[in-house]
Amino acid sequence: MSQLLEQLRKVVGEGNVVTGQAVHADYTHDETLTAAPVVPLALVLPGSTDEVSEVLTLAAEQRVPVVARGSGTGLSGAAVPRADGILLAFDRMRRIREIDTENQIAVVEPGVTLEQLDAELAPLGLIYPVSPGEQSGSLGGNVATNAGGMRAVRYGVTRHHVLGLEVVLADGRVLRTGGKFVKCSSGYDLTQLLIGSEGTLAVTTEVTVKLQPRFTQSSTVLAPFADLAQVAEAVPHIVHSGVDPSILEYVDVLVMAGITQAAGLDLGIPDDVKARTLAYLVVVLEGMEADRVDEDVQRLGTLLDQLGAIDVYVLPSTSGAQLIAARERAFFVGKAAGCDDLIDAVLPRASIPDYLARLAVLATEHGALVTGCGHIGDGNVHVTVFQPDDERRHALMHAAFELAVSSGGAISGEHGIGTAKLPYFLEMQDPVAVDLMRAIKQVFDPSGILGPERVLGVPLVGDGHGGRPA
């Protein structure tokens, strides 16, 4: 093993192979609530695609597992190290290689964070509109999980904005897919196959993304409702109205209390309204023309009124932005409050009222408290589960995922499967699909060194976990 470390040091440089106590605690975990931290055999910090390629070649030869890590903001455990493996982190690959304003395209290394990219784009009047809650998330990590976030209702998710990838395969070969073009019908779309594969098919070393003009006008509307079902039922009407919101979130009263308190934010809602409110709808409208956004806000206000909102508040721009920032912190507020697990099921949009109502019943049955918020505009709920007893919580999670799947939805809308949702996924996913996914995994990574066990439960070959899946 010391031979491997020596070889790795030769590839990436002495200081870029870190072991034992010297591995900072940040690298031992992601943000998954249910995964224990693990110190990797070696934290390896490559500085280039070539170095990644050499590291993977060594790992493949010696059958050493490799876990790739972006910023560690993941919520499904895919980036938690293995004690017997290499953790590849991209602290040294944070260059924005190109911002091509003519084609509205950026080319970045995997460690580039969303906030870093945005700081470069804002002065150019451009935006990369995918906005998962955590702006410290890396583009490499976003590709791995097909990250979504609040703006997905209008702009779609990561896979709708990535035009091309450079990745290193498990055997060290470098593959380039796609390019600086927005459409293509030239063979199978490997870019799309790689996006969302959570580090189990290849290691991303470069991401080419599509940008768009940055809106100059924005308005945030907050509408309290007396019950959650009304909020959920309002959503299809808003989507159909044509106002095309950039953000369309629901926040239940517990989450709203938590996030506004944590942010020290007073939205100026009268106490008598608060007292009657069980859930809020948060809508952000954006555009290039102030008068159009104002008009749409008026139209939305009338619609929300008709849909049963207790009142409609157009927030001043400062508190509007603060509310969105506070909403982005919802996970951390829940975590600080001691929540035990997270559900991010995705559903047909119109099935959400029923799903949330039935989930509330399930929670009661399992002695759990559930609070929620979520990207209701695209059918993705984020439910925080408080139930410290592992067995009772697992039973609730199982029932919640089963309900999502039987309602025509899927287990994860944007967080991924990783390790945290693996048993549920393998149980509830069509076995024909799992067979095909495992066979594809075998094509890309025959030794199973990339993210063993994650997503599909495929072990490292020869890892003593029993035979390979058929």
Place this chain on the structure above:
Amino acid sequence: MSQLLEQLRKVVGEGNVVTGQAVHADYTHDETLTAAPVVPLALVLPGSTDEVSEVLTLAAEQRVPVVARGSGTGLSGAAVPRADGILLAFDRMRRIREIDTENQIAVVEPGVTLEQLDAELAPLGLIYPVSPGEQSGSLGGNVATNAGGMRAVRYGVTRHHVLGLEVVLADGRVLRTGGKFVKCSSGYDLTQLLIGSEGTLAVTTEVTVKLQPRFTQSSTVLAPFADLAQVAEAVPHIVHSGVDPSILEYVDVLVMAGITQAAGLDLGIPDDVKARTLAYLVVVLEGMEADRVDEDVQRLGTLLDQLGAIDVYVLPSTSGAQLIAARERAFFVGKAAGCDDLIDAVLPRASIPDYLARLAVLATEHGALVTGCGHIGDGNVHVTVFQPDDERRHALMHAAFELAVSSGGAISGEHGIGTAKLPYFLEMQDPVAVDLMRAIKQVFDPSGILGPERVLGVPLVGDGHGGRPA
């Protein structure tokens, strides 16, 4: 072989297995200019997913190739029958299974055509916005080629609108992917892998697509320019301006003359303007509010003026719609004029002026006439090539594709590879990508019965074309 026909008749019914002279000429070809018609061993018309499954099970057992065919509007030869194989056509699978207005989703059988779906959606105020030139195209065929079309500049292509598929695998197993939800991070995205695979991975039996509110206001702007480079250079400025056109096409003067003449359309452009024009830009702006569309048309007019347009014409709605319809017929006008081949390369948008200029030089060198139009807003050019000599034409096509690839583009933006572009694709595509694609093909279709030779040059196993690719 008569035994197979007997078995097939048992599966789909006596009248739904057609052979020999009884096979209508329509089924022997698609619209590819360079592919000869072929009468299949048997035209088979399944009526259900189960029937497709039974047909494929028989085909796999007896190693009989299967080619799937939508409406035969393809332009790359993927749907041309094999003389030794089954042609699966979907004339009996043309049901719209569901239009879910609440979720804005349609579920259709593969034989449903775009015009058929649109006729159902229009009264509901909904639209499936993907609009490849030919409205008689089927949804199954659109999925196979990842069809694009004029509206892709705003809405994206087929893969951005398909949420789920039901397909039958080569061994007869049925696979369902995705569902009535707009995002998902639950395992590899098999939906995206299947889209654009041109019938070589599985046979599509159901397509779930996302719909959106149908715009009520539309305006068509026509701007003549004195040269093609100016048109191409104008495009990024229009994209950046934020007016968000639904259609952004260039049409060169030869194509414009051809399509307006064929349609008997007089756009009212003065002769002295026509005389100075080498290319036109056609822009359609759409929205829900007439005053906003009008405002945007004004803004666009000013911009086009600054960008060097000879003049700017806002077409009356009738002739606007007629011009778009005429543009959709450009391929057929070219065909009637005797064109010999088509290029639909896709490029970084800003590389188009240079590409077209260099292509004109190449055409001269190869004694060919090239005329063009195309989805310039998304970097997809459609160039019609007149050069009847096979050798000289192949040399030009080769040079044109090589130029596209070396300019950072790809061989096909929306028509696909099929058989027509296969040699160019295999020569110019990254061999690592081709290796992976062939291995994925092997996973889905180990006997190689689905669309043998198409896209990747993988023969039917035991077909005497030499060994399988590694």
